[in-house]
Amino acid sequence: MSTLAINSTSSGDARTLDLSLGPQHPSTHGVFRMNVTLEGETVVKLKPVFGYLHRNHEKIAEGNSWLAAMPYTDRLDYICPITNNWAYAVAVEKLAGIEVAERAEYIRVIVGELTRLQNHAAFLGFVLGDMGAWGSALMYAFREREKILDLFESLTGARMMCNYMRFGGCRCDLPPGWIEGATKVVDKFPAFLDEMEALLTGNEILLARLQGVAPLSAARAINGGMSGPVLRASGVDYDIRKVDGYGIYNRFKFRIPRGEVGDCYDRFMLRVIESRESLQILKQAIAGLPGGPIINPKAKLRGFRPPVGEAYGRIESPKGELGFYVISDGTDKPYRFRIRPPSLINLTLLEELCLGTKIADVMIILGTVDIVLGEVDR
Amino acid sequence: MITAVLEKIHSGLPGAHVELVNNPSPCAQHSLLVGAADARAVAEFLRDDLQFDFASNVSGVDWPPRKVKESVVRKETVDGVEKEIKETIEHDVPGYLEAVYHLYSVARKCGPITLRMRTVDRDKNVSLPSLTPVWKSADFQEREVFDLYGIRFDGHPDLRRLLMWDEYADHPMRKDFVPPDDFEYEPTPHDNVLKRVKAREATEGEGA
Numbered sequence: 001m002s003t004l005a006i007n008s009t010s011s012g013d014a015r016t017l018d019l020s021l022g023p024q025h026p027s028t029h030g031v032f033r034m035n036v037t038l039e040g041e042t043v044v045k046l047k048p049v050f051g052y053l054h055r056n057h058e059k060i061a062e063g064n065s066w067l068a069a070m071p072y073t074d075r076l077d078y079i080c081p082i083t084n085n086w087a088y089a090v091a092v093e094k095l096a097g098i099e100v101a102e103r104a105e106y107i108r109v110i111v112g113e114l115t116r117l118q119n120h121a122a123f124l125g126f127v128l129g130d131m132g133a134w135g136s137a138l139m140y141a142f143r144e145r146e147k148i149l150d151l152f153e154s155l156t157g158a159r160m161m162c163n164y165m166r167f168g169g170c171r172c173d174l175p176p177g178w179i180e181g182a183t184k185v186v187d188k189f190p191a192f193l194d195e196m197e198a199l200l201t202g203n204e205i206l207l208a209r210l211q212g213v214a215p216l217s218a219a220r221a222i223n224g225g226m227s228g229p230v231l232r233a234s235g236v237d238y239d240i241r242k243v244d245g246y247g248i249y250n251r252f253k254f255r256i257p258r259g260e261v262g263d264c265y266d267r268f269m270l271r272v273i274e275s276r277e278s279l280q281i282l283k284q285a286i287a288g289l290p291g292g293p294i295i296n297p298k299a300k301l302r303g304f305r306p307p308v309g310e311a312y313g314r315i316e317s318p319k320g321e322l323g324f325y326v327i328s329d330g331t332d333k334p335y336r337f338r339i340r341p342p343s344l345i346n347l348t349l350l351e352e353l354c355l356g357t358k359i360a361d362v363m364i365i366l367g368t369v370d371i372v373l374g375e376v377d378r
Numbered sequence: 379m380i381t382a383v384l385e386k387i388h389s390g391l392p393g394a395h396v397e398l399v400n401n402p403s404p405c406a407q408h409s410l411l412v413g414a415a416d417a418r419a420v421a422e423f424l425r426d427d428l429q430f431d432f433a434s435n436v437s438g439v440d441w442p443p444r445k446v447k448e449s450v451v452r453k454e455t456v457d458g459v460e461k462e463i464k465e466t467i468e469h470d471v472p473g474y475l476e477a478v479y480h481l482y483s484v485a486r487k488c489g490p491i492t493l494r495m496r497t498v499d500r501d502k503n504v505s506l507p508s509l510t511p512v513w514k515s516a517d518f519q520e521r522e523v524f525d526l527y528g529i530r531f532d533g534h535p536d537l538r539r540l541l542m543w544d545e546y547a548d549h550p551m552r553k554d555f556v557p558p559d560d561f562e563y564e565p566t567p568h569d570n571v572l573k574r575v576k577a578r579e580a581t582e583g584e585g586a
Contacts, residue, residue, distance in 0.1 A: 050518075051541040056526075056550055097404030222431050222484050225515020236484060243487050309403025312435065312480050312490055325437050325480065328403070338437035340480075348517050377541060 015039055019359070023052045027130045027363040030373030034350075034362070041358045046351045050344070053377035061337040066092060066304050069337060071163040076339065077375040078160055079122055080115045082152070083317040085165035090246055091313030091324035092167050096306035098299050103292045104169035105248045109285045110182060111155070111164065112247075112315075113278040117189060118148040119318035120271040120278075123370050124196060127268060130367040131209050144192045147185050154178060167304065169295025179286060186282045193275055201269075210265035214353040214365045221262065224349040227342050228320025230369055233270045234262030240316035247315075252284045264361075267368040305332050319343055319370055339378060343371040380408045383428060383491055390423050391416070399494060409478070409492030414506050417495055418533075421512040424481060430491055433513035435480040436520055438527035440552045442500070443473035473500045475529050479509065479516070497529060500552075508534035526551035 022033035031052035037045035057076065061069040073088045074081035086108055093100060100108075125141030149159040154175055156162040164171050200206050216226070221234040231238055239256045241249040257273040259266030306328040314323035320342030327336035346369050354362050380398065387396050387410075395413030412420050424430040449466050475497045482489030497504045508531035510516045520531045521540040528549035531537055539546065548555060 051543065054541040056541075058526075059551055059555075094405040094407075095403050220514075223514045225433060225513065227434075238484050238487070307403060309401050309405070311401075311403055311405045311407055312492070314434070321434060323435050323480070325435055325478070327439065336437070336439050338435070340435040340437075344518055345515055348515055 016044065021362070023049075028366065029126065029371055030376075032366075032371070032373055032376065036359065036362065038359055041360070043354045043357055043359060043362060046354045046362070048347055048350060050377055053373050055378070057378040058337050058339065062334055065332050066167075066306065066334060067301055069334065070165065071161065073339075074161040074163055075374055076341070076378065077317065077319060077322075077343065077372045079372055080119045080318050081160055081162045082111045082115045082164055083315060083322065085162065086112055086247075087313065087315045087317060087322040088324050089165040089167055090315055091311055091326050092306065094313045095309060095311035095326050095328055096167070096304075098168045099296050100247075101169045101293050101296050103290050104294045104296075106285050106289045107170050107174065107294065108165065108247055109249070109252075110282060110289070111152070113282045113285070114148050114151060114182065114185070116278045116318045117275055117282075118145040119370075120275045121145045121148075121192070123271050124200075124268075126370075127364065127367040128200070128206075130363045131206065140192075140196065144189065147188075151178065151181055151185065154181070166295055166299070166301060168299025169293070171295075173294045179289065182282070183286055186279055186286070189279055190276070193272060197272060207265070209361075209364060210268055210368075211263060212261075213264040213361050214357060216262035216349065216353060218262070220349065220352070224352070225345045226320070226349065227346065228316065228318070229270045229274060230267055230320065230346050232256065232274075233259035233266040235259055240314060240321055244314070246313075249281075251288070252281045254278075254280050264364055264368045271370075303332060305330060310336070314340065317342060319372070319375070320346055339375075341375045341378060343373075343375040344378075347371060347376065379488065380410065380491065383424075384410060386428060387420060387423060390427055391419055394420055396420060407490065407492055409494050411494050411496065414495055414497075417493075417507045417509065418512065421493070421509045424491065424493075425512055428483070429485040430481040430483045430489070431513075432482040432484045432489075433479055433509065433515045434482050434490065435478075436509075436516050436523060437478050438523035438529055438551065439476040439478060440500070440527060441474055441476060442553045444471050445469070446471050474498065475500055475504060475527055477506055477520075477523055477529055477531075500528075504528055505530045505532050507532050508537075510534050525549070528552070 017038045019036045019038055021036050022028040023031040033049040035047045035049060036043055061072060070085060070088060073084040076084045121141045121144045125138035128137035152162055153159045155178060156164045216234045218234045218236050221231050221236060235258050237256055237258055242256060254277045257270055259270050308328055308330045310327040312323055312325045314321050322342055323340035325338040326334050329335040353365050384398055387394060394416040397411050399409045399411045401408050445468050447466050447468050449464060451462055451464055454461055454463055477495045479493040481491040495506045497506060506529055508520055510520055511533060518540060520534055521538060523529050524531060524537055525539040525542055526549055
């Protein structure tokens, strides 16, 4: 697994070493590459290189019908396909002024928050793997994630490529017994979080590797376009679920956890605390789930032609602000289909965070930003 | 909200070229078209005075030259009788590239404000001022717009292609982009041999 390609020193300076880190590195979470210049073990320069997974998603979507882009959004952040569907649906519903069916709104919140739970569980496993706790932690996390993926499979037919949302609602109704299964997962999940915390929070190695590493100030995080858990870990009170109140989030009671210094430890723990708040939302949403149709009967799917105009819709995806900017020219294809990828934009400050740290910390910093390359490269 | 912002810009920066672009969609997210010369000043005013501190999204849009048909009614006197003649006039709208910024305010928890800038044309004059010095978050996104649309952002600290490789010549997100027949094609040393074979086959017949 030795994938660190050591280049000769390009500058001829004997004190620095140019290192091409990736793209086939197990800790870059996919095909991500960084050109790092080291002085000893200290990072003095870091330039990310993108595009290894680029397939021009936006161009492909502009060549297909509005609905045909929906299953393709699953492939963006493939850890959380349902929130990708949701963001696209929100943008198009804004563009065409489509009302969403009441029951569908509740189902969206339930599956969206389950997505957040499984993303954060997987995140814990990945970061611990980056820290050298290879295997066990990831298996613990994936055991929990698997239970949620089973729910997705029984609901949508697919574990990861769900293709579940439609403009104005959802594709299919909950199968019998699904709510009981979801309730069971929600009831059992705190035990997993407690177990993880008992094993990890006081662990000396974990604290040494995370605390005080790469702190990020609130002002820099905002200017650098950080969003989601990374932004909140820097102490900024900004959650799109509260700010925009999209869907029906303003009906639920939940708190927005915040970090203090924005170091790797804050970014790590924020996901744990945020999962607990997601469980609160899930309980309220499951309790309040109404009956009725799962899709707005007036919504048109085949031959859908939204009126001329444009809209920017965004949601709080587990990774951050996932937005879609769509322009319609009145035909059955999007004139412009733009994705605002939180994974890519959260890497804007990667060099700033890594400068002056040791090379071993770069992986942890990258891990706590939480990226998925399907979304970075699109 | 957008009209209030526009009024504040006009009073704070008199003479700046900013106009409202109407959005007919039900969401009514109207946008502000900013002249390239004033863009940096307007951006700094929005960030510092109106607290739009979060540049969320930067996207390029390509508008190729198009013909717009307009029906005109004109009056003409033929043989002493006034007649109304309906005519459709076609006129050309020149193409341009557009950079669209979606701004939010984290401090005031409001938004979005949509800023647009337009290039003069699509070939030679494709420069726009970079807003990366104002909002760092525009950094990678402006590189992506440069890569896929070919807008040059003046004042960008590191304007390189983001997703395509550096030697790549085209801008794939443009509307008139023609995808290659063979996406996997790479020039090889064998190409010259194949070319010679083809030339010989053309003169001497196949299988020669």
